[in-house]
Amino acid sequence: MQTLESYCDKEKRNTKSIAVWTGLWLISTAALAFGPKFLWDYHTVISMVLVCVNLFFGYKMVVANKQLLEDLDELQQKIMFLGMAFALGCTVVVATVLGLLEAIRLVDSVINPSSILFVTGISYLVGIAMAKRKYA
């Protein structure tokens, strides 16, 4: 007989899954960033294998995140939607300004594009917090 999984059980399972895959993805990203220089002296085959492993972990992380969103209830989905909308908006606005800073000679060097990830992550957390407060 099939047992019904409660909402809390689903949430725990999905949270655990996303934590595991995100952790593995982070470890493989760190290995890819520092391994060639400090561990295997830029050995091409090892680096290529690690790129594949990193992409696989990234794919599993995206799938786990999608599953987490699908299993949320309607209000939690709406909260996530508002958080993502806020993060997308902030990212577009900040990325546009950062892209222009060097062109209009307000800064000397080109800003690292990966810093946009911080803007996205922080604005996503702020967006989620604002949406949660709205419905609390």
Add this chain to the structure above:
Amino acid sequence: MKNRLKVLRAERDWTQADLAERLEVSRQTIVAIEKGKYDPSLPLAFKAARLFEMPIESIFQDEPSAI
């Protein structure tokens, strides 16, 4: 939209967590619906009606906005 979820829940001695589990939603969703901060979707409203064995309009009432 007004609703009687809090009253119906109290009549059955259910906590918000109990109701959340029965409706398969989070406790935060129950809190938001009871406070009138969030209007549930039609499927969730029907689910609540089935759970309480009452017509949907006995639980949820529309509040026409002033024109």
